[in-house]
Amino acid sequence: MQQFPCPFCGLRNEQEFHFAGEAGKTRPDTMKEVSAEQWSAYLNHYNNPMGKTCEIWVHLPCQEYFVMQRDTVTMEVFASEQIRKDLK
Amino acid sequence: MSGFRVQNRGLIDRHKTLSFQFDGKSCTGHPGDTLASALLANGIKIMGRSFKYHRPRGVWGAWFDDSNAIFNISLGAIQLPNCPAATTYLEDGMQARSVNTFPSARFDIKGVLDWFSPFLPAGFYYKTFMRPNWHLFEPTIRKMAGLGKLDGNIIEEYQSDQIHQSCDLLIVGAGPAGLAAALSASQKGSSVVLVDDHDIAGGSSYQQQSNIENKPASLWIRDQIAAIAGNGGRILLSTTAYGIYDHNLVALIQDSGFGHAPRLWRMRAKRILIATGAIDRQITFANNDRPGIMSAVGALEFLGRYGVLVGKKIALLSNNSHTQNTANLLREAGAEVETFDTGDNSPVAIGGKKLRALNIDGKSHSCDVILASGGLTPVVHLWRHGGGRLEWNEAIQAFIPAQATTGMRAAGAANGIYELDEALADARAAALDQPSPKVQSAYQIKALLPDINSKKRQWIDFQHDVTVKDIELAARENYSSVEHLKRYTTLGMASDQGKTSNMAGLAVMASLQNRTISEVGTTTFRPPFVPVPFELYRGVKRQQLFNPPKRLALEAEHRNVGAAMGEYGGWLRPAWYGDDDPHNTIRKEVISARTHVAIIDASPLGKIEIMGPDAEKFINFVFYNTLTTLKPGKIRYALMLSERGIVYDDAVITRVDQNRFIISCSSSHVEGVNNALEGWRQDGNDPDRIFVHDTTQNWATITLSGPKAGELLSKLDMSIDLSPDAFPHMTFRQADFLSVPARISRVSFTGDPSYEISVPTLHASALWSAIAKAGKSVQAAFIGVEALSILRAEKGYIIVGKDTDGETMPHDIGFSQPRLRKESAFVGDRALHTHAANGQNRRQLVGLMVKGNECKIVTGAHLIDQSGSKPRSIGYVTSSYDSPTLAHPIALALLENGTARIGESVAVWNQGDIRQATIASACFYDKGGGLLNA
Numbered sequence A: 001m002q003q004f005p006c007p008f009c010g011l012r013n014e015q016e017f018h019f020a021g022e023a024g025k026t027r028p029d030t031m032k033e034v035s036a037e038q039w040s041a042y043l044n045h046y047n048n049p050m051g052k053t054c055e056i057w058v059h060l061p062c063q064e065y066f067v068m069q070r071d072t073v074t075m076e077v078f079a080s081e082q083i084r085k086d087l088k
Numbered sequence B: 001m002s003g004f005r006v007q008n009r010g011l012i013d014r015h016k017t018l019s020f021q022f023d024g025k026s027c028t029g030h031p032g033d034t035l036a037s038a039l040l041a042n043g044i045k046i047m048g049r050s051f052k053y054h055r056p057r058g059v060w061g062a063w064f065d066d067s068n069a070i071f072n073i074s075l076g077a078i079q080l081p082n083c084p085a086a087t088t089y090l091e092d093g094m095q096a097r098s099v100n101t102f103p104s105a106r107f108d109i110k111g112v113l114d115w116f117s118p119f120l121p122a123g124f125y126y127k128t129f130m131r132p133n134w135h136l137f138e139p140t141i142r143k144m145a146g147l148g149k150l151d152g153n154i155i156e157e158y159q160s161d162q163i164h165q166s167c168d169l170l171i172v173g174a175g176p177a178g179l180a181a182a183l184s185a186s187q188k189g190s191s192v193v194l195v196d197d198h199d200i201a202g203g204s205s206y207q208q209q210s211n212i213e214n215k216p217a218s219l220w221i222r223d224q225i226a227a228i229a230g231n232g233g234r235i236l237l238s239t240t241a242y243g244i245y246d247h248n249l250v251a252l253i254q255d256s257g258f259g260h261a262p263r264l265w266r267m268r269a270k271r272i273l274i275a276t277g278a279i280d281r282q283i284t285f286a287n288n289d290r291p292g293i294m295s296a297v298g299a300l301e302f303l304g305r306y307g308v309l310v311g312k313k314i315a316l317l318s319n320n321s322h323t324q325n326t327a328n329l330l331r332e333a334g335a336e337v338e339t340f341d342t343g344d345n346s347p348v349a350i351g352g353k354k355l356r357a358l359n360i361d362g363k364s365h366s367c368d369v370i371l372a373s374g375g376l377t378p379v380v381h382l383w384r385h386g387g388g389r390l391e392w393n394e395a396i397q398a399f400i401p402a403q404a405t406t407g408m409r410a411a412g413a414a415n416g417i418y419e420l421d422e423a424l425a426d427a428r429a430a431a432l433d434q435p436s437p438k439v440q441s442a443y444q445i446k447a448l449l450p451d452i453n454s455k456k457r458q459w460i461d462f463q464h465d466v467t468v469k470d471i472e473l474a475a476r477e478n479y480s481s482v483e484h485l486k487r488y489t490t491l492g493m494a495s496d497q498g499k500t501s502n503m504a505g506l507a508v509m510a511s512l513q514n515r516t517i518s519e520v521g522t523t524t525f526r527p528p529f530v531p532v533p534f535e536l537y538r539g540v541k542r543q544q545l546f547n548p549p550k551r552l553a554l555e556a557e558h559r560n561v562g563a564a565m566g567e568y569g570g571w572l573r574p575a576w577y578g579d580d581d582p583h584n585t586i587r588k589e590v591i592s593a594r595t596h597v598a599i600i601d602a603s604p605l606g607k608i609e610i611m612g613p614d615a616e617k618f619i620n621f622v623f624y625n626t627l628t629t630l631k632p633g634k635i636r637y638a639l640m641l642s643e644r645g646i647v648y649d650d651a652v653i654t655r656v657d658q659n660r661f662i663i664s665c666s667s668s669h670v671e672g673v674n675n676a677l678e679g680w681r682q683d684g685n686d687p688d689r690i691f692v693h694d695t696t697q698n699w700a701t702i703t704l705s706g707p708k709a710g711e712l713l714s715k716l717d718m719s720i721d722l723s724p725d726a727f728p729h730m731t732f733r734q735a736d737f738l739s740v741p742a743r744i745s746r747v748s749f750t751g752d753p754s755y756e757i758s759v760p761t762l763h764a765s766a767l768w769s770a771i772a773k774a775g776k777s778v779q780a781a782f783i784g785v786e787a788l789s790i791l792r793a794e795k796g797y798i799i800v801g802k803d804t805d806g807e808t809m810p811h812d813i814g815f816s817q818p819r820l821r822k823e824s825a826f827v828g829d830r831a832l833h834t835h836a837a838n839g840q841n842r843r844q845l846v847g848l849m850v851k852g853n854e855c856k857i858v859t860g861a862h863l864i865d866q867s868g869s870k871p872r873s874i875g876y877v878t879s880s881y882d883s884p885t886l887a888h889p890i891a892l893a894l895l896e897n898g899t900a901r902i903g904e905s906v907a908v909w910n911q912g913d914i915r916q917a918t919i920a921s922a923c924f925y926d927k928g929g930g931l932l933n934a
């Protein structure tokens, strides 16, 4: 059982988290022409790397969505950071 | 009779004698004995039958490395199946029966299977029973093959504790290495947990009669234990580490004695030290599965721990430098020992149920026991669980731990270091995370080269009867990867999990393919290392705690008026009220709702509030329907889609004021909708300008529905003008109910005028009482979820997930406008214009009708097209009821091109029967909708 660091709650067991997608994807602007290929890439094309990856996860008890870097082979977790902009 | 008890050896308590029975025979033993050691002391050698051929088998090892002796054990009222004899401690009064045997291990009527063994090669079951259908043969084969039997009785209070803990260093194995490591680490202030599967610490030291660091072993062990405890270290005995999972989670099973549920420890360790020692490897020779052929290390263990000498005249067959030491220890205890080298040609075990001799080069050497010592094999299973790699060490002919993930080390014999002083130094270095000292091992071993040309049967996996020939066959059929080999031959499967069979199997495969063992590689070891009962995982998660439903604030009130409660979407809700025939009761509830007024607890309906300056923009993006045009005080029905354009949920959305909305989504989708809302809020929007707040359980909701709903509501005296003009359908009012805030939504899930009245949950009971009291004068009826399901189906209102599936888009269920006209982006928008979304044959929601005197259609029945050469499914029935209102059966269905086919007939297929139904619009009740606005 892995442990993931929620930026809001700290280290918690993986059962408390859901995977929410690969980080860095931008939703196409659907008010403009979006080709079938662009839309399909947005929905279906994941890099799914073997090794280092950057993903969005959600911590279900506190509902915080965050970006986490981890390694899909060694299961090492490198860092997590909140997805929202900084409060200044 | 060959095994016997010797004086002055072992850890058993000879002052007490325990009586037990094995296959009906009376035996005795002592506290500290396992069933296996006690049986050996009673001269019993045959303890089980093999799985496939029912060959007689005795114990091979003295601990977890034995998978031959598996018993059903009864003690008092408790009976447990599949207890390993070598790891189950003896208790007075136990009745043990070997599994896989009838009537007893010695006389097995199915032993006749063995005569047919040439016809039962590897892959036999796969090949023979593929046609016509494995399931035809399965029951008979399973009956013959099964291990222990459950007696079906429930053991009272058999409930596993589950404990979650963490520590700095977890050490597995309290042998000399584990003890030394635990002391070193605890002296430095680390929180140390040391676990060992035996009930006495000391590990392999009981096999050897030597001193440890110039002290008698027992004194040295006692001193270590005292010092570890003094430093705050913890030692868990009778506790097996059976799995290492991601991020250093170690699963421990702690034995609580026979008939008591074991305890599960989930130990999160910063560092893990594997000090699990080494076991003996078997030697592949002819008839090497005969009872009386045992592991040499096992024999020393039986002697050292239990004071049992396994035989009087022992032939010791070995390939390594521990031979003389082993022979001496056995001789000192009183055995006659003759040693043989595996380099000698063609050993053959002679004898059936009773071993008579070991033949070498045609010369016979009489013996009653053969000890096979194929070389020490580090116990690296946990190391592999933890993601550690292995490397082949040619000098000691074994796989030993190589690189590992951070925080895991191995030490001592598990690390391939067999000399005591070197093992202690290795363990102390590992405990402090320092580099291990380099050691030059004095241990010598010759490579085991199995005779693959022998015509005689040589056994590899005792439990599953895998022989050299089976591995040959697998190699010939190209199952040469070790993982394929394992699955094709069942080598190393079942409870052995490769502990004894793995190395022998690899050696055969290597010989067959002219490769080295290191080239062949080893299979992946997976948890659990030892068999564990399901109870360990169940723990307190039983009955209502298994998957607890959410409970209504008004549950007591419902029960008071006779509610039959059922689980719907995770909530325990009234299904109907009263003790009469449910079908009739539900029908009456529907009629009451249509003729007078129904009272429904709708509290589980979602109430997610969206607030903030960007709330309108946000909600308009997340939902399919246009919501910017929704005025404060108004309500609109809306669909939520996934980005794939599939209907995920439906909701009624109330605009309370400019910057505040309430989303009343389906009761079973509240978490999912809330999660999706949070996802879009935080990822793609400014989260400081939108707030999502789930208040579902803060409010209790009672719905009044029916022609007299308004009349009943008026009696609650909430000073609202209820005339249809002042409070029309799809509008919202806030009022006071007994000085607490109440929310009233005029919205319908039945087709009749309905009011959903919500008050803070604390006041649910007062609202319920007031409605129940006022309801009497208008013949109001409490109705449950079953009647409500019929009412909504009559009106053609869908339940998302029941009347829709993973392909349903909004235009399939009659909501086409936003797809064509909505002027801003929304979730799933692009997906509604793909090739598939524009397709001609989409399945659309329709109604189905049959004649009033016919029975209703079965839910799930297929709608079929019979025009082609083969009938083709063109849809299916999603909901089906006998409609009390219309007095004929109704159904909803998803049908290809359904809307264009209204009025036509369609064939309905169910389990081979075909009948006709008429396609109708999905709404059967008040099609014009005039009633809603009354």
Ligand SMILES: [Zn+2]
Residues within 6 Å of the ligand: A006, A007, A008, A009, A010, A059, A061, A062, A063, A064
């Ligand atoms: Zn959190």
